[in-house]
Amino acid sequence: MLVSKFCAAPGDGFSVLPEGIASSCFDVTEQSDPRARIFHYGRYDQSADRFVFDHQRLAGLRALSVENLSFCRDCFCRWHCAGDCLAKVFERSGSASHEGSPRCGLNRALTLADLQDLVRAETPVRIVSNEVAP
């Protein structure tokens, strides 16, 4: 697959925690989690009966697709891994800065093995894209 986001966390995910917090990541479920400042982008306002969103935070999330991740710029599986799971990457960096993780080596090895299989395959390859890569 050709993708620019590993999952919906860069601005597309909408999960609601029991206390009414909107999170773009399934894994960041506690307000005390330092990553909540990145992935929690809104809350349900009971008195107004509507959600209120932090549009600045949402814009920050949407900017986390792989074309904006300088760490991934020269990685050959950039458009397949697409920056990997940001929750895990940011847990390691302690901020919204993408500095990779030990998973990069694994992702690259798996992607290389897949590419080698495709090169050896006798049947034509069908490219599937759920995002338009620039």
Ligand code: SF4
């Ligand atoms: S845990 Fe990782 S893969 Fe799952 S939603 Fe969060 S950022 Fe995406």
Ligand code: SF4
């Ligand atoms: S393997 Fe690492 S450097 Fe390559 S795209 Fe994935 S997160 Fe980025």
